[in-house]
Amino acid sequence: MKIVLIDDEKAMHLIMKRMLNKIGEADVVGAFLNTTAAEEYLNDYDADIVFMDIHMPQESGLMFAQRLRDRGSKIKLVFVTSHTEYALSAFDVYAYDYIVKPVVLERIQRTVQRALAEAKQEQNSSESLADPSVHVQINCLGRMEMKDGQNRMLKWKTSKSAELCGYLLLHHGSLVSRSKLIEDIFREMPLKNAETYLNTTAYQLRKLLGENGLKGALFSDGNHYALNLPSTDVDLFRFEEGCMQMTVIDESNLGDAIGLERLYLGDLFGSYGYPWALSEIERYSLMYVQFAQRLCRVLLFREDFLTAIPILNRLATHNELDEETVKLHLQALALQKNKEGLTRRFSNFTELLLREVGATPSPDMVLLYEQLLSPLESLHSFYSEI
DSSP states (O other): OEEEEEOSOHHHHHHHHHHHTTSTTOEEEEEESSHHHHHHHHHHSOOSEEEEOSSOSSSOHHHHHHHHHHTTOOOEEEEEESOSTTHHHHHHTTOSEEEESSOOHHHHHHHHHHHHHHHHHHHHHHHTOOOTTOOOEEEOBSSOEEEOTTSOEEOOSSHHHHHHHHHHHTTTTOOEEHHHHHHHHSTTSOHHHHHHHHHHHHHHHHHHHHHTTOTTOEEEOSSEEEEOOTTOEEHHHHHHHHHHHOSSOOTTTHHHHHHHHHHOOSSBTGGGOOGGGHHHHHHHHHHHHHHHHHHHHHHHHTTOHHHHHHHHHHHHHHOTTOHHHHHHHHHHHHHTTOHHHHHHHHHHHHHHHHHHHSOOOOHHHHHHHHHHHHHHHHHHHHHHHO
């Protein structure tokens, strides 16, 4: 087990090294006087545990720990300090342990042996994972469902197990504290009941995942949970990755772009609308609108109104008052030479805008409508005269 020491006193380096050398499988790979030097090392090399002081010049151990967590690091952090009053703050940054000086060998040994046991357990879990060909799908866009490798729907043990899965998915494998889960998912319950319910819910989710080839996917160290699903197909991750990759939509990826738009079946988590997910629901919604509008501009440039109109109808359902969507819809109807549909779409939007927000269409939209309508009226007059 690779260990890094951070303490501004060189004497503590000597004391810690002497103790750790007496513990089998513990290997001190670096000892640093400040967090800057330690960070430079950790950027290039792996470590399993960091033992560090809290009070240090330049940057405190707590501040450094928070920076590590903010960038997604799951390294085990053990605070070794003369101060007892920072214990709660330490566990807010997911401290693995909190040791008060003067340090004794037995106390250090307990921490290292616990970490070693957990590492071996994780290794055994990884080695006992089911056949990697087993393919599980988790769909969160417009619903919250899980399917097995044969595309059969899997039944959540309880609604809370589905909610816990969704919550941990949005944290992308990062550790989430028990207290945070209780606050966000079980806040309506008395604390004692909530703690019991969290344990039960985690067990139900772990069992469901394990029965479908994902044994060991739900990690827990007793104080935190994390969900690691490297071989699982999660629709919201595919959607976000696709939107980020398709900065330009052209002939080479138009089919993929149309498929990506169809992946979005509705808002994140559908009708569940978990309160703790509201900001992410809004973020994915905005991502969809921007992507779908970009796609429609390309389709209309190609005069493919047959493909664009259903997408624009979905966008309208998503947000009836979005003027950019309405402009694109008017252009599609004009390409279709659908004068009646064009005038009805503009009229309906005008009435809705007045009724909902007491406003009228922007001058740009009115001008666009008149420009699109004019040739259709001329065409209608031409056919009327024949």
